[in-house]
Amino acid sequence: MKDPLYICVHIPEFPVQALLRLRPEKSQSxxxxxxxxxxxxxxxxxxxxxxxLGVxxxxxxxxLEMFSGVSVLRRxxxxxxxxxxxxxxTAARFTPRIEIQRSAGTAxxxxxxxxxxxxxxxxxxxSIAAIARAMKPLHFFVQLAASxxxxxxxxxxPSARRQHLVIPTGQEEAHLRRLPLAALPLTAQQTETLSLWGLxxxxxxxxxxxxxxxxRLGQEGKRLRLLARGExxxxxxPEEPAFSLEEFIAFDAPVEMLDSLLFVVGPMLDQLLARxxxxxxxxxSVTIKLGLDGGAEHERTLKPALPVAQREVLLKLLYLDLQAHPPSAGVMNIFLHAEPGDRSKVQMGLFAPQLPEPTRLDVTLARIAALVGEDRVGKAVLLDRHRPDSFKMERFTVPKSVVKEETARHTIALRRCRPPVNLSVQREGRSLASFWFNSRLYKVQQAYGPWRRSGDWWSSEVWSREEWDIQAAADPGNSLLCLITHDLLGDRWQMDALYD
Known part of the structure; x- marks a missing residue:
């Protein structure tokens, strides 16, 4: 049977340490x-x-006004x-069996x-040294003891202030005997009784x-004696904490400067990245929720193309996003929530050229979006509609799987004219006879159509048009295959595309 080993993590004055964790600039005052x-x-x-100082x-x-230089924070x-x-x-990195102990004070x-x-x-x-190293980046002063x-x-x-303590097996009573009775979880009546006894x-x-x-004290007396002897x-x-990446900080007065907000967000991101x-x-992804003066909230979400582990990249993205979408009032508190993602690893070929870092893509896109608008940056995605050139803009994403290259096939390419070129068309009855394009008169040799298309009749963007596939020639050495459209609502002919 393995020898038992328990390590106690004692964090004194926990309310103030919880606040100073995200305010390292005040830790020395x-x-x-x-x-x-x-x-x-x-x-x-x-x-x-x-x-x-005597507080x-x-x-x-x-x-408190009698003490100068004391910073006051609300709990x-x-x-x-x-x-x-x-x-x-952090403790779960060492063992899943963790139990929170009741404390009479603020520890x-x-x-x-x-x-x-x-x-x-x-x-x-x-083991104690490893736990102390893991707690150090969290900016907590911890006292550790093992037994x-x-x-x-x-x-x-609580008595391990200068160094961490390890009690050898069988020597618990010798190490506990010098501690005051306050080290035990005593009730007020028990404290008074033992004090009257001269203990x-x-x-x-x-x-x-x-x-x-x-x-004299019943079974509770036996329990206290065993506690005092370490037996x-x-x-x-054990506790079962859920894994969540969240940070929160509140201010005493509204903060309006963006640089001041990012100065506070920096340590919060450090904590999220470390965890x-x-x-x-x-x-x-990182979601920032700003509690504004007056009770309103301002929420923004960042979703980089790849999961990011660099603090500078996230801070720059937050800066550009909040600069483009500033809060409407002073900020009273900040809540950060992040979703974890697998770290991206790219296997480069031995002789392959070096590609730009994926994290730089997000910063570049954010800067472009700040200049031209978010709805003008991204990739074009076709909509499932009959209207030509109907699309929407979506953010860039990196595919998780590699797309297999298909074998090249000989097909005809359709090259859109953007914008479409207005034409002057002559008709013979219901058929097309000729049209002017690029200052040349083209005579229609073959025409297929019209194909009629319409949609959005229920909205102000109603459209209706006819399409023709045309083979035409201006002279024996200058011919073209093209797609000509006729806007039925505006009675306008246009060159929409050319076939290669």
Whole structure:
């Protein structure tokens, strides 16, 4: 049987760390998080620099005014939810068995069951180092502890401030005995009772006789004693987080400058790309939803031709898109959602010429669309209609499969005249006799038609015309095969196409 191993990830002051994750420029200054309705806000979390100044939980806004240089942020439940999902996704790289632990304070605590992973990540100290390296790009300060007992790891993790701790198997009680009783999940009544007994540390509680403790506190007393000794068993109930690429940030005041918005969007894209790359994905699409001042929303979606993993490319595409479609008011919050996609790999031939990067195509098209309009950029797709030259513009996409080349066949090419050339036609009865084209008089030798076509009679774009396939000649050495049309509504003859 494999030796059990549990690693506890303890993130103190989680509300402020969740906000600073996307505001790295404020991480080196004192920051506090307040919650409540103004003017009754109270401090719910603070970073280390603010605590060193003397800021404490429960302080009011008036008390915070005594501290200079302190940044005040409002608590955001959405950003905390996104931050939790980011942490769970990162931890899932090491084990699928993850359980969130209840915390009495503002810390976020989760336990990882690393049993049986020594051949992958090595012993406990190397596993802790690997987890710490994975958490570092997320801009979280984490405290890690490893033990064969889950509760022992959870209790000692808050004290791992300077270095991560590994408790050898069988030495749980020796490492826990110096911790205060606050390390255990005690109720207010239990705290008061143990204080009246003169108990201050877990070692004091572990030294009490089990029978006497059960007589006074019941089975709950036995549980607390086992927790203090690092011997309480645990039935793990793993979390099952859904994989989603989302980021959210809110502002205290409306932001109107596009450059200021992109300055904030940059770190959000970094987080999305890091989480996608952890699963060997790129970003196939990015949707940005801007919450505007007044309650309205402004939403835009980018879909590159290929999944993108470059931050600079996505930022440039967002800049060009928002420049062409600016929000109508100041921005109060930003929500980013991305869809993952497989990373594109192109196998080039040994002697094949180097092709342009696919990511440069998206930036080029976005710049052209900003100049001429989005409805004028893309590829032309024929519509399923009878009207000639009816088409729509669609965005460029890279086909997933290679199209097989068909064997060339000898066919007649039809070359459209764009725009069609107006003609002067002479008729003999219902047949065509001759017409002027390119300052020459062509006499009709053979004519096939007319073929009548019409459509859109229910709209203002109604059309109706006749088509003729003509063989004509101006002189013995100058003949042509062509398609001539007659607009029945406008009574206009035109040269529509030439046959090769």
């Amino acid at each position: 004192p920051v506090v998080v307040v919650e409540g309705d103004p003017p009754l806000e109270q401090v719910s979390s603070a970073n280390v620099r603010a605590i060193q 404490a939980h429960g302080m009011t806004g008036a008390e 955001s439940a959405v950003e905390e939810r996104v931050a939790r999902s980011v942490l769970l996704e 976020f605590v989760m336990a990882l069951d690393m049993t049986g992973t020594s051949r992958i990540f090595g012993p406990a100290d190397r 064969a007992n889950l509760h022992a790891a959870v209790c000692i993790a 201050h540390t877990l070692g004091d509680l572990a030294a009490l006789p089990e029978v006497d403790l059960v007589v 309480h068993p645990h039935l793990m109930v 996608a790359q952890n699963r060997c994905y790129a970003l196939a």
